[in-house]
Amino acid sequence: MDILFDPNINRLSNMELCRLYMDEFIKSKERAMMLDGEAYYRVDNPEIMSRKMYRYQENKGTGAIEKIEDKAKPNNKRAHGFMHVLIEDKVNYLLSKQYTLACKGADDYLKLVQDTIGKMFQEKRLMKLGVKSSNGGISWLHPYINEDGAFKTMIIPPEQGIPLWHDNDHEELDGFIYFYDLEMIEGKEQKTITRVELWLPDGVAYYISDSEGEGWDLKLDSERYLNAVSEDGEIIEHFVAGGTPNVWEKVPFIPFKNNDYELSDLKFIKSLIDAYDKSRSNVANIFDEVSSTIFALKGYGGEDLGQFMRDLNYFRAISIDADESAGVEAINSSLDITALKEDFEALKKDIYDFGQGVDKNSDKLGNSPSGIALKFIYSGLDLKCNRMENAFKEGLEQLFWFVNRYLELTGKGSYFEKEIDITFNRDIAINESQAITDCQNSVGIISDETIMENHPWTKSVKEEKKRMEEQEKEREEREKTVTDMLSENGAPGLEGDDT
Template sequence: MESVISGKALMTKNNTFIYDKDNDISADDLSAMISKNESLSNDYNRDYNYYVGNHKVLKGRRNKLRPDNRIVANIASELVDTFTGYFMGIPPKITLDDDTQNDNLQHWLDMNSFQDKLAEVSKQSDIYGRSYMLLYQDEQANTKVAVLPPTNAFMIYDDTVEQLPLAFVRYGRDAETNEINGTLYTAAEIKSFSGNGVFTDSQINVFQNVPAIEFFNNEERLSLIDKVNTLIDAYDKALSQKANQVEYFDNAYLKILGMQLPKDKNGNVKLDMLGNQIIYSPDNMNGNVDVGFLEKPDGDVMQENYLNRLIDNIYQVSMVSNLRDEAFSGNSSGVAIQYKMLPMQNMAATKERKFTQALRNLLAVGFKLGTIAEVPEDELYSALKFKFTRNMPRNDADEAATAATLNGIVSKETQLSVLSIVDDPKKEIERMQEEEKDGILQNIDIQNQAMKNMEGAEDEKNTEEQA
């Protein structure tokens, strides 16, 4: 279902902007979409605060009459970092079939620190639910890539069934005037705007495509934190109350009943030596002496069960494996661990499909300009190959055994791709061929030297016989 923002600007239920493809984006509609994205930024900033540890439990007026600890167990950060490390800890292998094209592609990826930026995109999509990569030309006409969060950028899709990128918006607020200014990227041009979406100047878009791509984990644009923020709030509150109770017990009152304490020369009992948390009465109705601390209700078992249940629910709902859980201790087999991590593997498989499509579209835009690698247009999508590897404790012996089993069954490149220690199968094949070539040349040299030695010995023998 779509809702109207302004004029021809619409928004879908997953907070995606839609616009009529047959009309230019007007200044009023652009201003309305920016205002809408700024309202969405409240949710984005809330998720970011969860990630950095600025949780809800830290806010609000403090109680000065009793212990009021505010403790944050930053589980949100652990969820995001664990899943990002699992999914992107081992950089994906992005290759082209043609050797020359592949060399150019690898050079461009290295020059742009692309793997690092891809890891940042992955982390942002886990925090916010979406993130963007923007291609641009620097002053030396080199194609560069930048990572942008959804707090100050958004994509506008057309209103067709394919919902193709129609425009990309990047904006910010002036520190002095608080006025919005930014840039609108379309396939034809790049336009600057200021104020309420008023366009100031424009230039030709050399990419001839919208030079930005949206990355997301799922179609709902749901982040890891969105799934469990209420559970995290409950855990922080319960943990803080636990600390309050511990402090409350430390401040227990001492009761002294039916016992006469020594007095000073003025006839006053010296209670200040024992502290100010004392209940003292020399008279006791029962006539018995009663000295001890007042006992308070102890809900330790209930609290611990509650905290453990919250932790279990947080990891189950987020589908991120709790690597500190007892299930991962001991000598579990690799297959057993994989079953325990199956929910996270399923989530990563969905994210991999989304990221593969986004990467393919991003690189296709750069290829058309010819600055990354010159790939024919009809081969733009088929020539690109992506290999994602989950970052798990690896068993080199098992991988080597698997690779050896594949010998003669699949191509050498596919055989080497199962080895996590091989970053680029194509390069590895080239190195193997070079080593084989060097080995052959070495053998030839050895044989030639042996032949020379034999010829020399034969000549020496003939000389001796003639003598």
């Protein structure tokens, strides 16, 4: 679904706009995929978890064949966490290590930015954004200023946000609709209400709805307007800073895209995961049933096959007609385990191949793969991470704009002309012994700093350089102390020696 902010549609009131866009978004395939992505990540795979077993029987009144749910039939629901594993590997590979920010000749500015964003931004926000965007194709970060005047950020789930794009490339926002449900107690009853927020560059409007569906019975959320400053009674300021109402001058929602097409990782492997879940669950059902044996009935005196299976399972016996030809013959059937295993392995391989992940149980990894082999094995994951890395850099650049706006509003200076270079440090799998040997062999060929960056034990080049400088300083002080002691004691060959 591609929602652009059409000037012609904009002739509608803000409430009507929200109703129109929400009706379209709620029913869209894109939102359905967002919800499925979250469910598969949590291993609540809807395709298998919602499966029911049926039987067909004749309606004795009409003679028609009816499909009836059979709750007595085994219905194993084996949901497999491929989506969870693939996304955890991807997010940890790209985002778990501290990213590096650089701004030439502006260390003080960088410190202001990092202090404003907060130390826990990467662990609490960036990695969660990575998971959400992988599940839903896109995730949203909402910068805001709290009651204490501090800069904060909040993650908006993709299924709760409707971007009103200015362009087809989805690079600029004209508006954003954020909606979410709240459980409330009204009198003695518990009810669900929907809060709707329409964010524009020059302000925000707050609505509330008691009903869901086409039309959305929206009305102004009176609680939000108690202390607000509004010129038209509906659009109010974004925040209050230093006791003064103000606005960001941009829509304060930042997209963090999974890829250029804003597609969920589930899109590429959903049918394969569903096939794997269904196949494994069916095999479990077969093992749970007495269906490894087929019975040929002759002169069976029961009413139907259902009664036959109930009598057999409960009494371990059945009654047959008093006829010479009557009897029960068991015909054994067996599962082709080899064929099933081959099918499972083929599906599993396809899931990792098309999901661009790394199957850590694969024979390709071996005991100690070389650096070249590891690069080949991780090539698919690298390509997938490249798309996310580019999109996340754009997201961080937009975040820095809001940080600059905050610094300007709080009187800490104007830094909009500053450009920050962002480097994501991937948690690359390496052959550690080989990497250390390569570093030793590179001494004198490349700079010590480059060697330090590529050493597997280096967590932070800046911190490591600081430690080495301190270590060198301590060594020099020890040498100086020893020299001074020898000099005072008149050691041979040193100043002060009377020999």
